Amino acid sequence: MSPATDTTYAARAHARALEAPVERPAPPAGVSADDLVWAETVPGGNYTHKVLARGSLLRLADPLGAACAHLLLHVADRPWERLNVADTVKVQWNAYLGPGALLLSDQGRVLASITEDSSGRHDALCGTSTLARNRARYGDGSPQSASPAGRELLLLAAAKNGLGPRDLPPSVSFFQGVRVAEGGGLDWVGTAGPGTSLTLRAEQPLTVLLANIPHPLDPNPAYHCGPLEVTAWRGAPTGPGDPIREATPESRRAFANTDEFCAARGV
Template sequence: MTTATTHGARDHARAQDGTEVEAMPRIPAPDGAVWAETVAGGNYTHKVLARGTEVRFTDLEGDACAHVLLYVADRPFERLNVADTVKVLWNAYPGAGHLLLSDQGRVLASVLAADVPVETVCGTSTLARNTARYGDGSPHGASPAGRELLKLAAAKNGLAPRDLPPSISFFKGVRVDPDDGRLTFENSSRPGASITLRAEMPLIVLVANTAHPVDPRPDYACTPLDVLARPGTPTRPDDPLWNSTPEARRAFLNTADHLTARGIA
């Protein structure tokens, strides 16, 4: 089939209808889900999610690394602040029961379950670093950098490179030496490991599935990531998570105050 003519190109495109590959969105999402997608290693995805949505990321083969950014959907100048998440919650290694905070002290998402490392120190990889390490960091090359992929995801949501703060990473761990501050990479994920977040505000979610920036292996290594999101209910004051710590209670109160004033809560 030739694509040299308009009709040939149309026929070729239509012949792909119904084709399924390993990594792709599943539309419509099955079984009441609102987002179902397999993201190839070295690729990205994005979605706008309603408040209360529960989204699960799963490492299918044991070598995924999800670099994630969160923004309030209708006011994306409020966004994930990894530094405040660590500082306010007194924990550089968040897991189940922890909160992901915005730069305004509100809860963007809560971590419902996690059997994977959550990394808050390094952010994602850059064009210059991947080019130096692997020979290419471009978004469509053999070893795309996370920041380059997040730029593409951001652009599809009306956001520019200046809107990309440091990201949080799932499935690869980094430990900070308490004596000299050196970083130790922990390739500690496994096939089937997962983390589930609950959106506490309407969110834009950007995800780049790329090799971790301090992965010491000489070759670019990243395997598929599964994303599945279902409707849910945001955290309420009678949920133990709301009052788990004084800092959590304050963050949830900040969130409720903001949403109530806007008629959303």
């Protein structure tokens, strides 16, 4: 035991000395601080989680142009209904997410819709990094290391919501893009630069799991990831006549499925 913690009083003093001000992003323009339900800055190599009510707006921002937000969504209290990236791509006939895109479950229902996107650099194909991959590339991928893997951090976020490894499907990532080359390979296209953001609307009550870690295809040999700003505020789900709802036959059907289910549950 070190001298700083060799007694209960010393250990308490040492722990309290580590207290630091919490860095929180400011509310987005036009959003009252009273409506905020989540405001957090997630450093690179870290994770966060929250349960959001239906209709909540979730804004992710990349202030330095170096964040990579790996996202999983589960219906709150029904974790077997969760983000299905394959259906998200297949149903919408599009592997590239952007404004108006929907994040779908395997039940044909909308979990979240993208209401705003100034980045355009996202990935629904690669998923997040793994322990084995990070060990091979950086020397370690455990959560407590200097190079934690995305799946390991998402497992921690999941555990704090009563979820386990079986509840972690492939994730989607924002702020670092991938494109399919003519030969079928994947090309990493990086970020759009600093100051971009993306806003999601929760179309069901959601458990949100987020890890901010380097993209698996990032060619940088060093483990580097910038801060991610996360804010959420109260709102309403997408209503009748909204352009996102009416964009395609597939979106109309997905929203109809969602409305029917939520009405039956009274949410």
